Amino acid sequence: MKTILVRYCRSCGHIGELPKNMLKCCPKGPGELIPLTELKQAVEIGFTFIALTKAVALKQQLQSNQ
Ligand SMILES: [Zn+2]
Numbered sequence: 828m829k830t831i832l833v834r835y836c837r838s839c840g841h842i843g844e845l846p847k848n849m850l851k852c853c854p855k856g857p858g859e860l861i862p863l864t865e866l867k868q869a870v871e872i873g874f875t876f877i878a879l880t881k882a883v884a885l886k887q888q889l890q891s892n893q
Pocket residue numbers: 836837838839840841851852853854855856857858
């Protein structure tokens with residue numbers, strides 16, 4: 828099974844690749860690539876509702892692309 832890597836910033840909760848005109852999502856930078864399963868855990872541990880909503884939308888999008 829292929830591991831899906833997703834960019835995630837623990838500072839601001841940004842999920843996914845940055846828009847082309849942006850180098851950073853926040854002063855702490857563009858975040859890191861983590862497996863989607865870990866992203867789900869990170870979100871469950873306590874990031875914002877918006878981040879959770881994005882993660883769910885992203886997961887659905889990725890599943891529909893498979
Ligand atoms: Zn950020």
